[in-house]
Amino acid sequence: MTRQLSLNAFLHDTGHHEASWRHRDSAVDRIHDIDFDTQNALIAEEAKLDAIFFADAPGLWGATPFRPAGHLEPITRLAAIAARTERIGLIATASTTFYDPYNLARLFSSLDTISRGRAGWNIVTTQSEAVARNFSLSELPSASERYIRAQEFIDVVTKLWDSWEDDAILADRESGRFFDPEKVHSIHHVGNHFQVEGALSQPRSPQGRPVYVQAGSSNDGRAFAGRNAEAIFTAHQTIEDAQAFYSDIKSRAVAFGRSPEDVKILPGLSPFIADTRAEAEELQRYVNSLTVPAYGIAQLEGLAGVSLAHLELDEPVPLEVFGQAGDVLDNNRSRLQVIANIVERDRPTLRGLLHRLAGARGHNVVAGTPTDVADIITDWFQNGAADGFNVMPPLYPQLLQEFTQKVVPILQDRGLFRTEYTGSTLRDHFGLARPESLYGADATEEAHVV
Known part of the structure; x- marks a missing residue:
């Protein structure tokens, strides 16, 4: 079979453009x-997309009156959507900095069981000082400290998800034994951040473990991804940058003894789609005209760590404004580097830069016909830049429908995307194997039962 694309729909309130909520429709x-969430999930499922995805941070995002706020907790949302869908994967973000491993393991195992094997976990370490203050912390741990904790967190939840072997349940009415005590394992984890006895309070879920998704592009993030991630959400403006990232992550996976196919690289793509290129560009201009510059400037200042008050909206952004962005591998600078590259390459005015970022916060925004969008996807997919895309429509549900009804059929005609689901789990959709339990037949640890 021809290598197949992976396509996710990244659901985000009215759309990924910051002014989409002001659009007349x-x-x-x-x-x-939840009916609106489910409507979008069903649109994605009808087109046979791999998954839907909710981002999240446990705090009030961008406490500003200039865009929608107050997002619902994503695992709960996906559990509701699971009951009304059949095949679409369900990916939620949860932070290793602010969750407890045992609690998170229960939540995602439950979601995977409820959905019959469609759960994915987007693993983040969270870099918000404001969020830290919601969890009794006076300051946020450093990036390196957060990733050290994250690795131990992954080790713990992996052992918890494996603590019941697949054939542990007997349900033997004759003997009166519900499970085999030799196949339910305490994990006895004692580490620098966590002490967890186990076993998990529920049997192993349909996928064995939820799919491990990750979105960090810093040096620590790339190392973490190479070791753990099965899918990576990333942001790139050019195919050359995407190719460099793709090659780096695949090489890191190999260095950890994994196959390059064990990890899917999925850049973000935010498409304005219309029947003609002129109509798509006009739609983009119209939505850009709805932005509030004060909001965009505040967001950019927060990211860059500098004041932009001295800049005029319609004058070019000086290169030195982002001179501290550093190399793309520096911790916490990856998204800032994307912006610095835009300024260096395209020399936009401040207004133009704000419009570029308004569409998808540094992800690749395109405006064109369905064929234009399909051509970009095909080019990146076939030339070592992507295994698929995290699709980020600027306006929901309209531009999700434009993508699923007009772009997806082109990709199907090219033999690059499925016309029917061939499996029932998210691992099936991504072409990932179901992992064996750490406590399988070859395990040497003594079994314990809670």
Whole structure:
């Protein structure tokens, strides 16, 4: 079979453009309505996309009156959507800095069981000082400290998800034994951050473990991804940058004894789609015209760590404004480097830069016909830049429908994307193997039962 694309729909209130909520046809009155979430999930499922995805941070995102706020907790949302969908994968973000491993292991194992094997966990370490203050911390741990904790967190939840072997349940009415005590394992974890006895309070879920997704592009993030991630969400403006990232991550995976196919690289793509290129560009201009510059400037200042008050909206952004971005591998600078590259390459005005970032916060925004968008996807996919895409429509549900009804059929005609689901789990969709339990037949640890 021809190598197949992976395509996710990244669901984000009214759309990924920061001003989408002001569009005359937006669903801004429905962003806390689970029926709206489910409607978008069903659109994605009808097109046979791999998954839907919710980002999250356990705090009030961008406490500003200039865009929608107050997002619902994503695992709960996906559990509700699971009951009304059949095949679409369900990926939620959860932070290793602010969760406890045992609690998170229960939540995602439950989601995977409820959905019959469709759960994915987007692993983040969270870099928000404001969020830290919601969890009794006076300051956020450093990036390196957060990734050290994250690795131990992964080790713990992996052991918890494996603590019941696949054939542990007997349900033997004759003997009165519900499970085999030799196949339910305490994990006896004692580390620098966590002490967890185990076993998990529920049997192994349909996928064995949820799919491990990750989105960090810093040096620590790349090392973490090479060791652990099975899918990576990333942001790139050019195919050359995407190719360099793709090659680096695949090499890191090999260095950890993994196959390059064990990890899917999925850049973000935010497409304005219309029947003609002129119509798509006009739609993009119209939505850009709805932005509030004060909001975009505040976001950019927060990321860059500098004041932009001295800049005029319609004058070019000086290169030195982002001179401290550093190498793309420096911790916490990867997204800032994307912006610095835009400034160096395209020399936009401040207004133009704000419009570029308004569309998808540094992800690749394109405006064109369905064929234009399909051509970009095909080019990146066939030339070592992507295994698929995290699709980020600027306006929901309209531009998700444009993508699924007009771009996806082109990719199907090219033999690059499925016309029907061939499996029932998210691992099936991504072409990932179901992992064996750490406590299988070859395990040497003594079994214990809670």
